[in-house]
Amino acid sequence: MYSGSDPRDRSRSRNGQNHKRKRNKEKTKWGALSTIVLVLAIGVFAFSLYQLAIHLLPYWQGRQESQHVQQLAIRTDPPPGVDETTWQGLWIDFEALLETNPDTVAWLQFESPEIINYPVVHSHDNQEYLHRSFTGEKSILGSIFMDMNNNADFMDRNTIIYGHRMRIGGEMFAQLGMYEDIEHVRQYPKFMIYTPDGKVRLYEVFAVAIINEIAFQYQTEFMDDDEFAAYIERAIGESKINIDWVQVLPTDRIVTLSTCTPTPVRSERLIVQAVLRDILVNVPDTSYSAQP
Numbered sequence: 606m607y608s609g610s611d612p613r614d615r616s617r618s619r620n621g622q623n624h625k626r627k628r629n630k631e632k633t634k635w636g637a638l639s640t641i642v643l644v645l646a647i648g649v650f651a652f653s654l655y656q657l658a659i660h661l662l663p664y665w666q667g668r669q670e671s672q673h674v675q676q677l678a679i680r681t682d683p684p685p686g687v688d689e690t691t692w693q694g695l696w697i698d699f700e701a702l703l704e705t706n707p708d709t710v711a712w713l714q715f716e717s718p719e720i721i722n723y724p725v726v727h728s729h730d731n732q733e734y735l736h737r738s739f740t741g742e743k744s745i746l747g748s749i750f751m752d753m754n755n756n757a758d759f760m761d762r763n764t765i766i767y768g769h770r771m772r773i774g775g776e777m778f779a780q781l782g783m784y785e786d787i788e789h790v791r792q793y794p795k796f797m798i799y800t801p802d803g804k805v806r807l808y809e810v811f812a813v814a815i816i817n818e819i820a821f822q823y824q825t826e827f828m829d830d831d832e833f834a835a836y837i838e839r840a841i842g843e844s845k846i847n848i849d850w851v852q853v854l855p856t857d858r859i860v861t862l863s864t865c866t867p868t869p870v871r872s873e874r875l876i877v878q879a880v881l882r883d884i885l886v887n888v889p890d891t892s893y894s895a896q897p
Contacts, residue, residue: 668774670738675722677701678712684888696888699801706739710757712799713749713766717792720782725766725798727751735769745769746776754825759798759806759881762833763825763859770864770875778864784813784877787846794851796858796879805887808860809881811851812844818872822861830855840878853880 674846678701683692700707702724711725731753738744751757752765767780781790790810798806816822822840827833834855841853853859858881866873 649897657695662810668776670740670744671723671776674705674724674739677705678724679722686889694887697799697857699799703801706741710751710800711759713796714799715793715796717789718775718783720775720780721778721796723749723768723777725749725751727753727755727757731767732799746756746771749777752823752825759800760858761825762827762857763836763861765823765825765861765863767863770866770867778862781862781864781875781877782835785811785845785875787848790846790848794848795882799887803886803888805885806881807883807885809851809854809882810877810879811848811859812840812878813846813848814840814843814875814876814878815845815866815873816843816876818874820874823863844878851880857881 678698679695680698681695683689684696690867697712699712701707702712706724708726708728709724710727713721713723713725715721726734726739726748727883728734728750731750734748734750736743736745736747738746739748744814747769749768750765752767755764757762768779768781769776771779790813795807795809795897798808800806814822824836827836833877836854837853837859841848860879860881862877862879864875866875
């Protein structure tokens with residue numbers, strides 16, 4: 606009787622070994638391909654993180670600087686010449702601000718949105734502080750600055766203050782849009798401007814409008830009370846919300862806060878206009894002198 610192995614068995618064995626080697630090769634091929642895909646995915650992810658960090662870094666740096674300037678300027682201890690037993694509230698250390706930036710003319714502070722809490726600077730043009738921080742560094746956040754045509758003492762009939770509307774983080778004037786809601790105006794109608802003479806000026810919002818960058822609301826000089834009265838009437842008429850409980854007289858002084866809008870229209874601006882309601886003594890007058 607023939608006891609050798611069946612040729613068919615040997616053929617099946619060879620076929621099985623070939624199939625196993627083929628599968629191993631395919632596994633090795635797919636394993637290498639998977640590794641390449643994984644490495645590429647990690648590379649794309651790392652590059653995306655890098656791009657995101659590069660994009661967000663200026664916003665983070667701007668917020669860090671703002672916090673540093675606030676810590677430098679906002680004081681709750683008794684100011685020089687004031688009895689600590691009678692002192693309440695806060696004051697702005699303009700001496701420290703002017704040492705940091707001699708262009709400082711004021712400090713702007715809102716109760717809400719409380720993020721609007723910044724120094725105001727004044728330059729010979731309206732370009733310098735568009736992309737320059739309060740400490741002089743290059744910054745996409747820029748600074749809050751007064752119009753070049755205004756006097757630094759806030760005695761013009763219309764003082765204009767500009768600030769960027771940041772898409773990320775909400776810094777600068779990004780939150781002025783809250784004043785497009787009349788209920789917010791009712792709840793938080795006033796804001797304050799501190800000045801180096803030791804005074805704090807209290808303003809009340811009377812108009813909010815979406816305008817063109819060359820609109821009449823940017824007028825700063827007026828021949829007389831009649832021209833200013835006509836300006837006020839028109840500004841109130843073009844307000845997108847009806848703040849009918851606030852009266853503005855031809856002898857009043859106003860502030861116009863201006864920023865961009867979130868629309869693609871580059872020439873469009875949002876303005877919040879407010880009338881001076883009171884001037885309070887914040888601290889004793891000092892020798893601080895804001896630069897014109």
